[in-house]
Amino acid sequence: MIAVDKRYDIIPNDFNFAGRASSDIKRTLKSMHFSREFIKRVSVAAYEAEINIVIHSRGGKAAFKICEDALYLEFVDIGPGIPDIQLALTPGYSTASEESRLNGFGAGMGFSNILKSVDKMDILSDPNGTVLKLKFNITEADRDENR
Amino acid sequence: MKIASILQGDYRLVTHAGSEQADYLGVYAGDLLSVVMKSAQPQNVLVTVMANMNAVAVASLIDLSAIIFCEGCRATPEMVSRADREGIALLETSYKAVDVIVDFTRRGLL
Ligand SMILES: Nc1ncnc2c1ncn2[C@@H]1O[C@H](COP(=O)(O)OP(=O)(O)O)[C@@H](O)[C@H]1O
Ligand SMILES: [Mg+2]
Numbered sequence: 084m085i086a087v088d089k090r091y092d093i094i095p096n097d098f099n100f101a102g103r104a105s106s107d108i109k110r111t112l113k114s115m116h117f118s119r120e121f122i123k124r125v126s127v128a129a130y131e132a133e134i135n136i137v138i139h140s141r142g143g144k145a146a147f148k149i150c151e152d153a154l155y156l157e158f159v160d161i162g163p164g165i166p167d168i169q170l171a172l173t174p175g176y177s178t179a180s181e182e183s184r185l186n187g188f189g190a191g192m193g194f195s196n197i198l199k200s201v202d203k204m205d206i207l208s209d210p211n212g213t214v215l216k217l218k219f220n221i222t223e224a225d226r227d228e229n230r
Numbered sequence: 231m232k233i234a235s236i237l238q239g240d241y242r243l244v245t246h247a248g249s250e251q252a253d254y255l256g257v258y259a260g261d262l263l264s265v266v267m268k269s270a271q272p273q274n275v276l277v278t279v280m281a282n283m284n285a286v287a288v289a290s291l292i293d294l295s296a297i298i299f300c301e302g303c304r305a306t307p308e309m310v311s312r313a314d315r316e317g318i319a320l321l322e323t324s325y326k327a328v329d330v331i332v333d334f335t336r337r338g339l340l
Contacts, residue, residue, distance in 0.1 A: 099308070102287035109291060119272065119293070126291045127267045134284075187280040187288075192264035199268075 087111060087149040093133055093160070095142040098186050104145045105130040108156070111147070121225035125154060128200040131193040132158045132215055138183040140213065154219040165208040172198075231255070233296050233319045236275070236339060241298070242322045244305050249319040254295035257340060259327045263288050270294060277327045279303050283312065290316040300327050 089111070091104035109126040129145070136143045136158060143160030165171045172194045179189025198204060203218040224230060234250040237243055243250050255273035260266045261280045270276060272293040278285060281303035289297055290312075296319035299305055305313070305320045313320045323330060334340050 099283050101284060102291070105291060106287065123272075123292060130267070130288070130291055131264065186282055187261060187263040187284050190262035190264040192262070192268065196264055196268055 085148060085150050086115075087147060089147045091145040091147070093136040093143045093145060093158075095137060095140055096182075097137065101134055101137045102130060104133050104147075108147050115149075116226070116228035117221075118225050118227050118230040120230060121219070121221070124200040125156070125219055128197045128217055128219075129156055131196050132156065132217065134188055135193055135215075136160045138179055138186075138188050143212070149221070152221045154221060156217040156219075158213075158215040158217075160212050162210055162212045164210045164213055165206070168206055168208060231339060233275075233321075235337075236296075236298075236321065236334075238337075239333075240323050240325060243319065244310050244322055245318070245320045246314050249314065249317075252295050252317070252319055257331065257334060259331060267292055277330050279327070281305055281309070283309055285309075286312050286316070286318065286320075289313075289318050294318060296321060298323055298330060300325055300330055 094100050105126055108129050112122045140160035141162050146157040148155045170176055174195045175191040177189045177191035183189045201217045202220045205216040207214040231254055233252050233254055237250055254275045258270040258274045259277040261278050263284055266288055273295045275296045276294050277298045277300055279301050281299045285297060286309050298321045300323050302324045304322060
């Protein structure tokens with residue numbers, strides 16, 4: 084059974100709109116009474132991925148699904164892609180612009196935060212765009228809002 | 231600990247009256263938002279110069295209680311209304327981050 088199926092637009096370079104998708108994801112999980120720990124893991128990964136589309140891409144979309152015992156986030160953008168994924172995953176590596184840095188981004192820690200939060204991550208990228216798929220396994224403890 | 235106990239001397243509450251009644255648990259200082267997300271704990275007070283909407287968004291995402299904008303950094307009206315909506319207290323001070331921490335230590339607010 085699919086319990087949640089939501090989609091969001093992510094606008095490039097719009098620092099005021101940035102984070103709307105992640106906020107809605109967090110609100111949804113809270114209303115479903117997931118544990119604080121689980122909500123934080125998903126929210127942080129979602130925010131990092133959303134911000135990457137805002138600051139590094141020409142725009143894209145996010146999809147948020149909960150299906151049985153798994154939560155899936157999928158981020159798709161329309162380029163310019165990640166030329167060297169291994170390098171991009173290196174903690175501290177960042178090509179963020181001066182403007183992004185002034186907004187608090189560009190620590191080069193986005194992917195580390197994502198990897199720490201997810202159970203599985205897949206990246207597919209070429210100059211036409213990047214697809215980032217994240218999977219979070221849902222355990223009994225994650226469903227308990229008192230944790 | 232209540233946000234109200236911080237409000238002595240060079241700290242100005244800019245969110246709505248009453249927002250100082252919220253509780254906090256410890257302090258975290260930092261400006262890079264990825265690092266803040268990694269290391270700050272729920273209900274922390276964030277001390278930062280990053281006075282923009284993204285800091286408020288992160289605070290809301292990881293359940294921080296308050297943000298102190300230091301070194302004279304100011305919150306915009308948009309940031310204040312978002313913080314009011316999300317239940318986050320915003321404070322401004324002319325202190326540097328390190329001086330806020332020293333002040334908190336001295337006054338037993340950590
Ligand atoms: N959606 C994307 N499109 C193009 N490049 C990206 C994308 N996401 C990440 N990157 C590249 O990967 C690098 C590392 O990303 P990340 O770890 O989030 O650090 P940061 O965003 O702080 O630079 C970025 O600096 C950028 O070069
Ligand atoms: Mg990033």
